[in-house]
Amino acid sequence: MGRESSKQTILEIRDLEVQFATEDGAVRAVDGVSLSIGEAETLALVGESGCGKSVTALSIARLVPEPPSRVTGGSIMLEGVNTLAMNSRELRSLRGAKVAYVFQEPGSALNPVFRVGDQIGEAIRLHRDLRGGAVAAEVLRLLKLVGIPAPEARMREYPHQLSGGMQQRVMIAMALASRPRLLVADEPTTALDVTIQAQILSLLLDLKERLGMAMLLITHNLGVVAQVADRVAVMYAGRIVEEAPVEALLRLPRHPYTRGLLDSIPKLGLGAERLSTIGGSVPHPGEMPPGCKFAPRCSIARAECHLAEPALEEIEPGRKVRCPFWKSVS
Numbered sequence: 001m002g003r004e005s006s007k008q009t010i011l012e013i014r015d016l017e018v019q020f021a022t023e024d025g026a027v028r029a030v031d032g033v034s035l036s037i038g039e040a041e042t043l044a045l046v047g048e049s050g051c052g053k054s055v056t057a058l059s060i061a062r063l064v065p066e067p068p069s070r071v072t073g074g075s076i077m078l079e080g081v082n083t084l085a086m087n088s089r090e091l092r093s094l095r096g097a098k099v100a101y102v103f104q105e106p107g108s109a110l111n112p113v114f115r116v117g118d119q120i121g122e123a124i125r126l127h128r129d130l131r132g133g134a135v136a137a138e139v140l141r142l143l144k145l146v147g148i149p150a151p152e153a154r155m156r157e158y159p160h161q162l163s164g165g166m167q168q169r170v171m172i173a174m175a176l177a178s179r180p181r182l183l184v185a186d187e188p189t190t191a192l193d194v195t196i197q198a199q200i201l202s203l204l205l206d207l208k209e210r211l212g213m214a215m216l217l218i219t220h221n222l223g224v225v226a227q228v229a230d231r232v233a234v235m236y237a238g239r240i241v242e243e244a245p246v247e248a249l250l251r252l253p254r255h256p257y258t259r260g261l262l263d264s265i266p267k268l269g270l271g272a273e274r275l276s277t278i279g280g281s282v283p284h285p286g287e288m289p290p291g292c293k294f295a296p297r298c299s300i301a302r303a304e305c306h307l308a309e310p311a312l313e314e315i316e317p318g319r320k321v322r323c324p325f326w327k328s329v330s
């Protein structure tokens with residue numbers, strides 16, 4: 001299913017490079033990443049721990065601490081404005097307003113000493129021209145929007161009085177308070193119980209449809225991707241290795257790494273013994289192999305894969321893969 005090109009581009013990341021200063025010198029955590037997200041579109045960013053998903057996402061609003069990090073290349077256009085060129089005042093007004101974040105641990109992101117309604121109200125006052133009773137009405141509307149039952153009572157409670165799922169709904173309400181153009185959800189369900197995960201996911205899906213927001217959804221769970229995303233970008237060792245519309249990617253992955261990720265999803269009705277994992281581990285950023293970064297773990301790697309890194313190539317419209325042997329992936 002192709003995306004209509006008439007849709008406005010909300011986010012356009014080009015050739016992003018982010019380095020970290022470490023004791024062993026500078027290491028590149030994000031290396032030449034390009035991504036774009038259109039209006040009302042959800043792009044999922046997937047890949048194993050440490051591949052650079054959060055650093056990529058946090059770079060949009062320059063939330064990676066500098067130092068130790070440094071953006072060494074690329075551009076990040078959010079509604080046509082390069083956030084990498086913004087000064088600190090411009091960044092402060094960008095954060096929350098145009099791009100809002102929802103993270104894994106809702107409990108630690110909420111302030112324990114303020115009532116949840118006051119925290120949402122503060123986010124509203126910070127970004128919008130509402131005051132007094134209009135703020136309270138908006139708090140109620142947002143709590144209803146994110147599916148919190150009895151919102152009039154809940155808004156007067158403190159974070160510890162809410163369950164993890166309800167806390168995450170409050171975080172989502174706070175993120176929506178400014179009516180952002182882009183919502184970044186970084187592992188929004190990982191810290192929650194399985195049944196609650198499904199509820200938060202269906203909330204995100206519902207919000208995306210009702211509000212027409214652009215969303216960058218970070219997860220290492222491809223099951224989550226299938227439910228919520230329009231397109232998927234797969235990262236490995238700081239690079240994009242595959243990008244495709246969600247149905248195409250799940251039906252027929254073209255990069256051996258994506259194949260490996262898909263094979264490690266538990267399948268209904270099959271025992272755990274059928275579950276395979278990708279052998280080996282992600283290379284440390286300071287010890288990158290010279291050729292394809294996945295070659296040491298790849299079952300179809302040839303001698304040349306260890307010598308030079310393949311380019312990310314467009315193999316059909318909307319579909320890119322960083323593997324010249326993608327036809328051998330099945």
Ligand SMILES: Nc1ncnc2c1ncn2[C@@H]1O[C@H](COP(=O)(O)OP(=O)(O)OP(=O)(O)O)[C@@H](O)[C@H]1O
Nearest residue numbers: 020029048049050051052053054055056068220285
């Ligand atoms: N403060 C830091 N100092 C040094 N290196 C860092 C720092 N933060 C991140 N990195 C490095 O950047 C790389 C990318 O990290 P990132 O947090 O983006 O991974 P991720 O894909 O989000 O992983 P996860 O799934 O575990 O959240 C990692 O290899 C990590 O070691």
Ligand SMILES: [Mg+2]
Nearest residue numbers: 053054055186
């Ligand atoms: Mg992360």
